[in-house]
Structure formats: structure tokens, C-alpha cells
Amino acid sequence: MAGDALSDLLKTVRLTGATFFDIEGHDPWAVHSPAPASILPKVLPGADHLISYHVVTAGHCFARIIGDEPIPMEAGEVVVFTRSDPHIMSSHPDLRADPPTTDVLDIATAGRMPFYINCAGGGSRSVRLVCGYLACDALPFNPLLEALPPAIKAGDARSDGGWLGQFIRLAVSEVAEKRAGSETVLTKLSELMFVDVLRRYVESLPPQQTGWLAGLRDPHLGKALALIHDRPAYNWTVEALARESALSRTVLAERFTKIVGMPPMHYLAKWRMQIASQLLSAGNSNVASVAAEIGYESEAAFSRAFKKMIGVPPSAWRLGVRTGAGSGSDEASETEG
Known part of the structure; x- marks a missing residue:
């Protein structure tokens, strides 16, 4: 049942692959991600959270969030950089790189994926990477993002077994052959890869x-969370859960409260508002x-609770107004519903 809550969350926060890069590095090389x-306005306008990832398909390199230790x-x-903090991929841990110009992003978003980048440092090739961005909703409530560290490393350099190995083989094939529909395949592959990284992290x-x-x-x-996600409109009480x-x-x-970080009824209230915000944004209800x-x-009861928790009325959220989101009280009265 626990997997159901994760799947439901990923659907509700609209996880989607955005952009896909094929990078070849020749020593010495370094690439900066701003x-x-x-990035968001260019690769996926409308989303409010960006996740970046880098898969090493051949060779070796270093990954480093600016100011942190190299990986x-x-x-x-x-x-996977879960907050897409500015970071550097490089052939050596102490190499620096200038942030890319906006022209690079403009060219990438105007072209056809995957976008090939040759980091030619003059030496022999030391790495081949497939990299990209995922986007999702962070507002008003995404407990997954709050639970993740800034960077997650996964996989096994000694084995190509499992889903990550399959992802690498499929991604390399799509990059090389550029068949019809490859953009869709690559974006869906990146979403599945992220889910597998989450499983490994858990x-x-x-x-x-x-x-x-x-x-x-x-x-x-896990059972209680799955029940809340499966039946959010049910009149749950702590006793029933x-x-x-x-x-x-x-x-x-x-x-x-100790593990999840909030009482069950508070979580239910926040999850209801996450669902409501997604339905309102869709504009079909x-x-x-x-x-x-x-x-x-x-x-009326819903509108009061929504504005109290989110900071703006439901009608404003439906029109795309986010000012005030998250500034309201974290508490929403469940006795009104």
C-alpha cells in the first residue's frame, strides 16, 4: 500500500520530464548548471520546482553542488539534485565552470531533443552523460520534496543490472538512433528513472x-498514508485511521507526528488542499x-479553509494567482468539512 501513496503523490504534483541532454566530455572539462x-521559464513554464539529474553512461566524473563536497x-x-541547486559536473573535483549564457538555453529549448553538448577540453574523452530536468509542483503541499536531501546518488558502477542499467541502455539507444517519438520516450524514461532512485533511497x-x-x-x-491518499474525501478520524x-x-x-512531522488530521487537511489546488489549476471544475x-x-467552509491554509481564495488560485501561497496558517479546520 505504501507504494500507492508515492504513486498518487507523483501524479498529483504532476511530475514530468522536461529537457534531455547528451553530453560528451574531453579532459579537462566542466559544465555549470545555473x-x-x-531554467524553469524556458524548459517548463508554469511549473514551480525543478529537479536535475545526470547519468554516467561511460567513464567517470565528479558532481558538486556549489559550496559542497564533490561526489x-x-x-x-x-x-539527482532534488532542488536543482546550482552545480558543476567536471572531470576533476576542483574544476570551476562559468554559468551558461541564456543563449544556450534558448537554443536548447528551440531545438529537438536530445541536445548534444561536446565539452572539448583538448584531451581524451573521459565521460559520456545523459542529463536532464524534471519538473513538478511544490505548492501548496509536496511532502516528498521536503523529505529529500539536496543530492541523491544511486546505481552500481560494477553492474548494469536493474532498472538503472536498463534506463542507460534505452537512453543511449534513443540518443543514438533519434527515432520518431524519441522525445516522448526520453522524457518518460527520465520520470521512471527518478521513481527508481526514490525507491532505492527509501x-x-x-x-x-x-x-x-x-x-x-x-x-x-504507510497504511495510514495510503488510506488518506486513496480516500481523501472520507470523514477520517484518528480513531478510524x-x-x-x-x-x-x-x-x-x-x-x-514523530515520523511524518505533523499530526494525521493536519496531514489530511494539507493533502486535501493539494488535491484541491490541482483540480482548480486544471480549470475543469x-x-x-x-x-x-x-x-x-x-x-463556504472549503473556501475559508483553503484561504486560511494557502493564503489566497480558491477562485484566485484557479486564475493563477499564487501571491500569498504558503503565507497562510498551516492549520485548516477539519471540523468545517
Whole structure:
């Protein structure tokens, strides 16, 4: 059941692949990826969060968030920068790189994927990378992003088994052959690759880890989260969730708050508003129908709760107004719904 909550979240926050690069590096080389604010408007306008990734298909290199320690990378490994912090990929850990000009992004977004970049340093080829960006919604509530570290490294340089190995083979094939539909294949492959990296990260978490992903791994909390995601409009109480999750009311409330980071009813309220924001943004439902779909008995009660938590009324959010989002109270009264 825990996997259902993860899948549901990824659908609700609209995870999507955006841009795909084929990079060949000849020593010495270094490539700088700028801040998300300069990339998002060009690769996926309308999204509010950017994730970047780099898969080493041949050779070796280093990945480094500006100001952090370098991460050594070998063929068969992937690094995902979950916040797309400015970072450098390079042949040596101490190499610097100038941020790319806007012309590079303009050319990339105007052309056909994958975009080939030859980092010619004058020496022999030391690496081949397939890189790209994923975008998703961070507002009003994306517990996954809050649970992830800035960088995740996954894979096994000694083996091409598993999904990452398959991703590399398929990506290399699509890059080389450029068949019809390759852009769609590459973007979907990147989404699947990210999900596999998330699975590997969850499996590697230490027992004492807290956060949303740690909650998914806990059999009882995973059940409670899956129930909330599966039936958000249901009139859940802590007692009902505890009964379905095979825990006492007190134990569920304490464990949920300690590991997930908020009480169960608070999580339910925030998840309802995430669903509501997505439905409103889609523009296919009016405020009253959205209120009913997430479990509110009246449009007025829903509108009050939405504005209290999100910072803007539902009607404003539907029109694309985000000013004030996240500035409202984190609490939304579930007794009104």
C-alpha cells in the first residue's frame, strides 16, 4: 500500500520530464548548471520546482553542488539534485565552470531533443552523460520534496543490472538512433528513472530516519498514508485511521507526528488542499464541485479553509494567482468539512 501513496503523490504534483541532454566530455572539462529560476521559464513554464539529474553512461566524473563536497561518479551511476541547486559536473573535483549564457538555453529549448553538448577540453574523452530536468509542483503541499536531501546518488558502477542499467541502455539507444517519438520516450524514461532512485533511497534509509518517506516505509504509517491518499474525501478520524492501520489511537497519533512531522488530521487537511489546488489549476471544475470532491459539505467552509491554509481564495488560485501561497496558517479546520 505504501507504494500507492508515492504513486498518487507523483501524479498529483504532476511530475514530468522536461529537457534531455547528451553530453560528451574531453579532459579537462566542466559544465555549470545555473539556478532553477533561470531554467524553469524556458524548459517548463508554469511549473514551480525543478529537479536535475545526470547519468554516467561511460567513464567517470565528479558532481558538486556549489559550496559542497564533490561526489565521485562512475559509469552506471546517477546523481539527482532534488532542488536543482546550482552545480558543476567536471572531470576533476576542483574544476570551476562559468554559468551558461541564456543563449544556450534558448537554443536548447528551440531545438529537438536530445541536445548534444561536446565539452572539448583538448584531451581524451573521459565521460559520456545523459542529463536532464524534471519538473513538478511544490505548492501548496509536496511532502516528498521536503523529505529529500539536496543530492541523491544511486546505481552500481560494477553492474548494469536493474532498472538503472536498463534506463542507460534505452537512453543511449534513443540518443543514438533519434527515432520518431524519441522525445516522448526520453522524457518518460527520465520520470521512471527518478521513481527508481526514490525507491532505492527509501530502502537505504536508516531505521531512525524521520520524514514522509520514512513514514511510507513504516508498515502502519504507510497504511495510514495510503488510506488518506486513496480516500481523501472520507470523514477520517484518528480513531478510524488507527483501526485501519492496526494501531491504537494514541500510538498512531504519536508515531505519525514523530515520523511524518505533523499530526494525521493536519496531514489530511494539507493533502486535501493539494488535491484541491490541482483540480482548480486544471480549470475543469468549479469551486463547489472541488469542495465536494475533497470532502467539504459546503463551498463556504472549503473556501475559508483553503484561504486560511494557502493564503489566497480558491477562485484566485484557479486564475493563477499564487501571491500569498504558503503565507497562510498551516492549520485548516477539519471540523468545517
